[in-house]
Amino acid sequence: MxxxxxxxxxxxxxxxxxxxxxxxxxxxxxxxxxxxxxxxxxxxxxxxxxxxxxxxxxxxxxxxxxxxxxxxxxxxxxxxxxxxxxxxxxxxxxxxxxxxxxxxxxxxxxxxxxxxxxxxxxxxxxxxxxxxxxxxxxxxxxxxxxxxxxxxxxxxxxxxxxxxxxxxxxxxxxxxxxxxxxxxxxxxxxxxxxxxxxxxxxxxxxxxxxxxxxxxxxxxxxxxxxxxxxxxxxxxxxxxxxxxxxxxxxxxxxxxxxxxxxxxxxxxxxxxxxxxxxxxxxxxxxxxxxxxxxxxxxSQVKKYYSPYGGMVYPKVALGTSVQQGQVLYQLLIFNKQSYCPTQIEVVAERDGIVYDLASNQAVNTGEYVLATF
The missing domain is CATH 3.40.630.10 (Zn peptidases)
Incomplete structure (x- = not known):
């Protein structure tokens, strides 16, 4: 046909x-x-x-x-x-x-x-x-x-x-x-x-x-x-x-x-x-x-946005089940002041499954990083 x-x-x-x-x-x-x-x-x-x-x-x-x-x-x-x-x-x-x-x-x-x-x-x-x-x-x-x-x-x-x-x-x-x-x-x-x-x-x-x-x-x-x-x-x-x-x-x-x-x-x-x-x-x-x-x-989807500008080290892969408090990613933060770069951890606010990850791991403040459902 x-x-x-x-x-x-x-x-x-x-x-x-x-x-x-x-x-x-x-x-x-x-x-x-x-x-x-x-x-x-x-x-x-x-x-x-x-x-x-x-x-x-x-x-x-x-x-x-x-x-x-x-x-x-x-x-x-x-x-x-x-x-x-x-x-x-x-x-x-x-x-x-x-x-x-x-x-x-x-x-x-x-x-x-x-x-x-x-x-x-x-x-x-x-x-x-x-x-x-x-x-x-x-x-x-x-x-x-x-x-x-x-x-x-x-x-x-x-x-x-x-x-x-x-x-x-x-x-x-x-x-x-x-x-x-x-x-x-x-x-x-x-x-x-x-x-x-x-x-x-x-x-x-x-x-x-x-x-x-x-x-x-x-x-x-x-x-x-x-x-x-x-x-x-x-x-x-x-x-x-x-x-x-x-x-x-x-x-x-x-x-x-x-x-x-x-x-x-x-x-x-x-x-x-x-x-x-x-x-x-x-x-x-x-x-x-x-x-x-x-x-x-x-309404159960949770999107995570970067609190600061920096470089993202992902700690979870696509499809990972995460629990509240688990580290999702580390953020390497640079500065224009007289001290070395710092690194912070961002944790899950609630349980979920990682279903989406940003392709770009360089982020400005407020840019999208990942999402769970």
């Missing part, structure tokens, strides 16, 4: 060159839509290798083996992917306004004011009808953003970009955003309320429940309106779990395509598509067992 491949222009440069998205569409029978993208942050390239292997896995399938459709967008932020400083990819922040590329997306939940009324008027309807009507409301409101882009005053780059990207996924059932840390990191995922069982399908060791939000991230903007509607129905005494899911997979380190992280990402996606019955009649050569998964919350 060959994908339908299209290019979507998203940005014209002053030179006349045009940056575009490449979209691969696999179409099967009637069923759910899966949307998968990678490289939203410029340095986080590992997802492109995952997508390459997934494309090779999907192509030999027959149309009857695909229940629904899968849309795949590698290198989904070409401007960020091409940002450089010396040999280093940056691409986390929009150079025009300084905003994080993954904190710019349109969130319908922030605009709707009558969600409880909507739930009340749909209280006795079936889930499929509710989902269809609510999706139509979201789409209608989203389409109005186009008018601003086409107006004489137009809009900033981030608004053009988000419109193009979100227009590809608003009608999806399952959204998967492939990332990595910009530093050194474990393989884990972010998930949302009520989706714990599905989180285990990816076969990763750890997952972080988003019980608080940084705001306007791609996965949040997709799923938050549906979570809000589920809460409204719960207020009215009806439990709803829409068959919609959003995931961010964090696979290893930035600027790298670590083979182990790539393999785990590919295997997890394959298993997810099979277990969700999107892909049928396929058995994985390396099945994912229903393993125990370490689940925590964003």
């Amino acid at each position: 060959q994908p339908n491949i299209t290019s979507i222009p998203i940005l014209q440069l002053a030179s006349g060159d045009v940056l575009s998205l490449q979209v691969y569409r696999f179409q099967g029978g009637t069923g759910p839509k899966v949307y998968l993208q990678a490289n939203l942050h410029g340095a986080e390239i590992v997802g492109n290798a995952v997508i390459h292997q997934l494309l090779k896995w999907l192509t030999p399938l027959e149309p009857h083996q695909l229940n629904g459709e899968i849309w795949i967008v590698p290198a989904c932020n070409p401007l960020a992917t091409n940002q450089r400083s010396h040999y280093f990819s940056t691409g986390r922040f929009n150079p025009y306004d300084g905003k994080d590329w993954n904190r710019i997306f349109w969130d319908y939940e922030k605009e709707t004011e009558d969600l409880l009324d909507f739930a009340r008027s749909h209280l006795h309807l079936d889930a499929e009808t509710v989902q269809r009507h609510y999706r139509a409301r979201i789409q209608t409101q989203f389409d109005r953003l186009r008018d601003k882009l086409r107006s004489p005053a137009s809009a900033p780059l981030s608004e053009h970009y988000r419109f193009h990207l979100q227009s590809l996924c608003l009608d999806a059932n399952y959204l998967i955003d492939l990332h990595s840390t910009s530093n050194q990191g474990l393989d884990y995922l972010y998930y949302f309320s009520g989706r714990e069982d599905s989180a285990k399908l990816f076969g990763l060791d750890s997952g972080i429940l988003l019980d608080r939000y940084d705001g306007d991230a791609f996965d949040e903007a997709f799923i938050k309106p549906w979570l809000a509607l589920e809460r409204c129905f719960a207020q009215l005494g009806r439990e709803f779990r829409f068959d919609l899911e959003a995931w961010t997979l964090e696979l290893g380190a930035g600027m790298q395509m670590n083979p182990i992280s790539v393999h785990r990402g590919v295997l997890g996606l394959q298993n997810y598509l099979i277990q969700k019955k999107i892909v049928q009649g396929v058995v994985l050569p390396q099945p994912i067992s229903k393993q125990q998964m370490y689940l925590t919350r964003t």
Whole structure:
């Protein structure tokens, strides 16, 4: 089954060159839509290798083996992917306004004011009808953003970009955003309320429940309106779990395509598509067992920032379980006074697992060093 491949222009440069998205569409029978993208942050390239292997896995399938459709967008932020400083990819922040590329997306939940009324008027309807009507409301409101882009005053780059990207996924059932840390990191995922069982399908060791939000991230903007509607129905005494899911997979380190992280990402996606019955009649050569998964919350994440400027000697490795009071790193502190450099120890404020380490071990006061969950 060959994908339908299209290019979507998203940005014209002053030179006349045009940056575009490449979209691969696999179409099967009637069923759910899966949307998968990678490289939203410029340095986080590992997802492109995952997508390459997934494309090779999907192509030999027959149309009857695909229940629904899968849309795949590698290198989904070409401007960020091409940002450089010396040999280093940056691409986390929009150079025009300084905003994080993954904190710019349109969130319908922030605009709707009558969600409880909507739930009340749909209280006795079936889930499929509710989902269809609510999706139509979201789409209608989203389409109005186009008018601003086409107006004489137009809009900033981030608004053009988000419109193009979100227009590809608003009608999806399952959204998967492939990332990595910009530093050194474990393989884990972010998930949302009520989706714990599905989180285990990816076969990763750890997952972080988003019980608080940084705001306007791609996965949040997709799923938050549906979570809000589920809460409204719960207020009215009806439990709803829409068959919609959003995931961010964090696979290893930035600027790298670590083979182990790539393999785990590919295997997890394959298993997810099979277990969700999107892909049928396929058995994985390396099945994912229903393993125990370490689940925590964003409110339990602890980030450590350097209290002084200096050089970091790490005392813990990625994946290390640490206890309160254990030394995390030593900081070598220089000075412009008449005495030798000093060294201090920084200890863990609470128990946790080290899941992210800064790549740069030279820090100024207040710069990020590591994180535990």
